[in-house]
Amino acid sequence: MTEPQTETAVQTETAVHTELVTLGSTSGRFQRAAASDPRRGQWWRFLALLIITAIVLIPIAVVVLIAVQPRTLGEGYSYPFGNIAFVLQETNADYWLENSLIVTLANTLLAVVVAAPAGYVLSRARSKLVAGYSVSLFMIQAVPVITIAIPLFFLFAALGAVDTLGAVIVIYVGSTVAVATWMMSAYFDTIPTSLEEAAWIDGASRFGSFLNIVLRNSLPGILSVAIFSFLLSWNEFLIALIFLRSTENYTSPVGILTFFQQFTTDWGGVMGLAVLMMIPPVLIFAFLNRYFSVGGIGGSLAGR
């Protein structure tokens, strides 16, 4: 939709550029700058981005704006940030956030611990079995959560594990592992085998070279898997909805629904909790976003 604008901008720019070249009065550096990043187009793009971003962020801005308001419903908390204070002190929100954190950290840690060795095998081993494993990891991605949730509900019910965070963690790790293995494998592919070969000559084992050479050089890959697992489990809703039954065991995405009564909704409370739920993923992306590349996911799909 912005094409016509940029097109004219570029044409003008080309004209300007040609003019500059014919005048021959500018340095080569300036000419190159004029050709590769036209300043006129820059402002059109800036404006377009500003408008898109402003519209896109309305819902998120609303959450923040309502959350920091003084509380209007019921007694007390009628000071700035009162809604946040209210949910933390008067509701189970502190439990929900704690449960979310436990489940998320456990999943993040376990997903890396399980996926890293599996990814190494996928990256280095060559056999029919491994090829089959790789394809089945792709198929697993396509299984709807509801399909696995129903039988697992019966299994965990028989084991008495429904309504425990442990059940949820096991399912989260299981459903993260497929993609995580793929991401790890894609990262390991970038670490040359020649490094390992040198270690083998010195008597290191496969396992030794995996630990000391491959894994040691894979911090960005590990972080990328960790961020992915963190986001997935922090935001997950369906498994938590099915498996967590009592209020104090809820994770925050399920807990937030309790603010909806039949005829009234405590919007202040909803947004107070919502803002707290936004903080961990936003912080992670603010500080670690350069380690996260979805390209890794796509690349691993294309490469196999």
Next chain:
Amino acid sequence: MSTQTSAPTKPKNKQRPLVLVPHEHRKGGPVRGERLTYLVLSAPGLLLLLLVFAYPVIFAAWQSIHDGNLIDTGSFIGLENYTDALTSADFWRATRFTLIFTFVGVFGSWILGLAAALLLTQKTPARTLFKVLLLLPWIVPVAVSAMAWSYLLGTPTSPIPQLFTVFGMQAPLFLANPTLAVITVCIFKVWISFPFMMLMSSSALAAVDPGLYEAAAVDGASRWQQFSHITLPVIRPATLISWVLMVIFCVNDFPTIYLLTGGGPVNATTSLVVLAYAKVFLNNEIGEGVAIAFLTTAALFVLSIFLFRFIKKASVAE
């Protein structure tokens, strides 16, 4: 990034032998215990996948041919659950909605995501800030954004419907009118998913050789011609992959729909996955719910194998 990581591995893959090469013939491979090491390293992942995927899928198949409920496993009834599902109006309604939701979700988020990625590839003031801000809809929990959207347009007295009354129009019932609810949920999905498509497109665009544009500009190609003749063909493999992933994400999406509309009004926004959930956990019709989930899984399997082959062909043709 995607093409960067895939490019070096591609030729290597072609040479992959189909059978295990005895380790003593492998260049520089450790002498002993390689297969055992591989087995041990992949065992935890395999066991988890057996528990969380293989077992449930097999058990679901068994459940789908029994008439069980939450207490009783029920007796064998053959394919009755499937015929029940396939002959019910609910099922076809849910299929129709799932198709609409997926189509709008995939192409809406792709177009918006690609547009944002194109704007962000070139130099712009505050580019990194925009990039991070535009990722927010995807990063923020769906439970949070669904709350925000319900607040903004859930009832006739919400801010956005009220905005319409300012212009003398009737406040639209975004979530109470069946047609409007379908449109609203689809837009909500696009809003959530476009940052993912933006990331996928960005990494694909980063791999486009700038020299191609320079050459095209010398030949007098317009911006649009450069886009349709250089950008689109070069990012095609990455685009196809992002479509496949988004199809899977959309068909499997439960929270986006459930949290905003709960599948209503009058089941207008009930997708196959939401229908399966409702059958099992609300109506206690396990067999039929599982049968629906199973049909959805089968359809996705067939689709993803088909698309996977298609992508492989497309990337080999490059």
